[in-house]
Amino acid sequence: GAGVSQTPSNKVTEKGKYVELRCDPISGHTALYWYRQSLGQGPEFLIYFQGTGAADDSGLPNDRFFAVRPEGSVSTLKIQRTERGDSAVYLCASSPSGLVANEQFFGPGTRLTVL
Amino acid sequence: AQSVTQLGSHVSVSEGALVLLRCNYSSSVPPYLFWYVQYPNQGLQLLLKYTTGATLVKGINGFEAEFKKSETSFHLTKPSAHMSDAAEYFCAVSDDQTGFQKLVFGTGTRLLVSP
Secondary structure: OOOOEEEOOEEEEOOOOOEEEEEEOOOOOOEEEEEEEOOOOOOEEEEEEEOOEEEEOOOOOOOOEEEEOOOOOOEEEEEOOOOHHHOEEEEEEEEOOOOOOOOOEEOOOEEEEEO | OOEEEOOOOEEEEEOOOOEEEOOEEEOOOOOEEEEEEEOOOOOEEEEEEEOOOOOEEEOHHHOEEEEEHHHOEEEEEEOOOOHHHOEEEEEEEEOOOOOOOOOEEOOOEEEEEEO
């Protein structure tokens, strides 16, 4: 079956612009996670959805970042007024549920470059 | 707060040699521990995990890890390296206090395998 997909695979934008990054989770997975991976670092948690609601958004760095999952499937990470420091690989993962013992399945990521 | 330390950003081994990737964690509550592998241009893939029970955990591709509470360690090993093992490896920790699997990753170790 299909895994987690993310689009676009690469996004280059200019400082100050708005971007949207899309994640298509594995069908039937209720839990969805966003992480950010900067160069030379491990992934850092951004936000967790259980169904349509953001159960934990404590990892979002500031109010320029926002994510939605309106129908409990596809999720979009939105970044306003992008800054050069936002350049990173944004990873999405999904899981059958949020239980700690469940495996998170990761997508290939979107590489965001802010010029 | 939880944290993970991976000693050595790069580890080089010869094909057929023992692989040892080190991971130490910090957690105030019983941890759940994970090892992920990341191949170039691919998503993170779960190698193995420790939740409860047996402290020696076997994973895919011949890898295993041992949870040692007294040493706060979860080192990853493989008896004989293959060229195909060359990748980046991430150790991660979680717990069940947040009610979901909120992963905290280390900075990663790149495994290089020479013929």
